[in-house]
Amino acid sequence: MKFIHSADWQLGKPFGRFPTEVSAALSEARLDAIDRLAAVAAERGASHVVVAGDVFDNVDPGDRVVLQALSRMERADATWWLMPGNHDHARPGGLWSRVRRLAPGKIRIVDTPQAVEMEEGAWLLPAPLEHRKTASDPTASMVDMATPPGALRIGLAHGSITEFGSVGESSNLIPPDRARSAGLDYLALGDWHGHLPVGDRTAYSGTPEVDRFGRDEPGGCIAVEARQGDIPAMERVQSGRYRWLSRRWEVSGPGDLQRELDALREQARLADVLLDLKIAGVASLSDRVAVVSELEDRVAHELRHLDIDSGGLIARPTPEDVARIDVQGALAGAAATLQASAEGGGSEAPMAAAALERLYVEVMRHGAEATA
Structure with a gap:
């Protein structure tokens, strides 16, 4: 039978x-x-x-x-x-x-x-x-x-x-x-x-x-x-349609992210994927922002659902990153203080790195709006 x-x-x-x-x-x-x-x-x-x-x-x-x-x-x-x-x-x-x-x-x-x-x-x-x-x-x-x-x-x-x-x-x-x-x-x-x-x-x-x-x-x-x-x-x-995938990706920039995404697309149609993703690695501040923005602003909408933990992707600001934060006065002093704290380690380093990243993003956004 x-x-x-x-x-x-x-x-x-x-x-x-x-x-x-x-x-x-x-x-x-x-x-x-x-x-x-x-x-x-x-x-x-x-x-x-x-x-x-x-x-x-x-x-x-x-x-x-x-x-x-x-x-x-x-x-x-x-x-x-x-x-x-x-x-x-x-x-x-x-x-x-x-x-x-x-x-x-x-x-x-x-x-x-x-x-x-x-x-x-x-x-x-x-x-x-x-x-x-x-x-x-x-x-x-x-x-x-x-x-x-x-x-x-x-x-x-x-x-x-x-x-x-x-x-x-x-x-x-x-x-x-x-x-x-x-x-x-x-x-x-x-x-x-x-x-x-x-x-x-x-x-x-x-x-x-x-x-x-x-x-x-x-x-x-x-x-x-x-x-x-x-x-x-x-x-x-x-018999199932949806895939519930858990992944941990080591990336240092947008190129690494793209390779991981290409491999994921070969496994399943993104619209049928729920992804629990952890991002780890070391990247420049600009690359970290680019990676997280790509995931949150585009990939999350291609997937059925995205849970992302980007806390393991550490930003190491380069001189070019800091130069792009073109601010004067008190903000310039704050940026320098945050950079020193982030690079110095200690218990306040993660918070300082996150604040510096937030400042970087806001300055970039303001600049884009000003030239639009």
């Missing part, structure tokens, strides 16, 4: 720390990921998509999110198997009761730990979560879930493999040998947002659309081909 393993959609995630236009785009991309998963299923000839928890970001995602998700799944030529995770855990009369009432027949809600037949000869063994955190192993019941002799046994669970320790994203701990102990042909896991195989019959698919810095890889899913008794074939397939 061929199926698509996905997890951690977290539909309705607010992305509140970003500007409105960015958060709206990121939220919509999570819904768009459903369409891409449907396309992957069609391309791979898969009749089923199993979602290992956290379909929604919370237990009250709102009408638009729920209906958008259901309508997109309904259009696909596949059966969708949705299981509650820790963010959208099952509770009587809650989210999943509502979703079940609204869902068309090709969308199946597996919110009880009971084996269910997916198609002839293939059974799904779900381990839905009833609480956000549980002290017990949610997959323990799989060992005793009976299926017909010779049937495929596909486990579906949401939690942290025991070996993760504190790295896992919840306290719902799963033993790494659960596929073997429960006689599973494949165990589809959710909770860890990156792609991660665990042995030859168990894997985390990762989220279809990345939602945080720290994972350079794009979002994806796993196309699985399972045969009873055989090791399943697992292919990671990219």
